[in-house]
Amino acid sequence: DAKTTQPPSMDCAEGRAANLPCNHSTISGNEYVYWYRQIHSQGPQYIIHGLKNNETNEMASLIITEDRKSSTLILPHATLRDTAVYYCIVRVNFGNEKLTFGTGTRLTIIP
């Protein structure tokens, strides 16, 4: 699985958009970009994933660059409950349940 690079921590004001970057310059053509988050003392929670097109769901938007070497997770209106560690993961999703977690980005939402 390709490695990812994320900033260790970020702050965002409540109500503003939180933009979390991720670099995955060695991603392969068949690898998807996944985002999970982990709120303190809970199990990781799936947020969104994509291959090469931008994706949006009720939680977030995922923007993947055209060369697929980086992506940005956008939480459009951050709330205090979005304070968590966010993990960017790349993986093949055929017959593969292995997620390689890095150290993630600790996002703190400021009131």
Added chain:
Amino acid sequence: DAGVTQSPTHLIKTRGQQVTLRCSPKSGHDTVSWYQQALGQGPQFIFQYYEEEERQRGNFPDRFSGHQFPNYSSELNVNALLLGDSALYLCASSFRQGARTGELFFGEGSRLTVL
């Protein structure tokens, strides 16, 4: 609809003992994976079970073993416990359509402390 459930939530063991952790997958899921999360670190993949067989394994010693039952539930066994085995053990379930893997849903974990 119950999500992924794990038991026990907390337990304390001493070095050299053995432990069994249990996981019930989300309804409709057929695949179970186990992860170890040390304090301050991201989860590390231990292994994955599908159709009652271990299909993938991470870089963990043979002291770590598992089982999947016909109802898709799973157990993680750790023998000869070491202090370094103290961690949060996470179970994740998913559903395979053919070879395609669905999203992984995680339980809240079992926190193991080895003294």
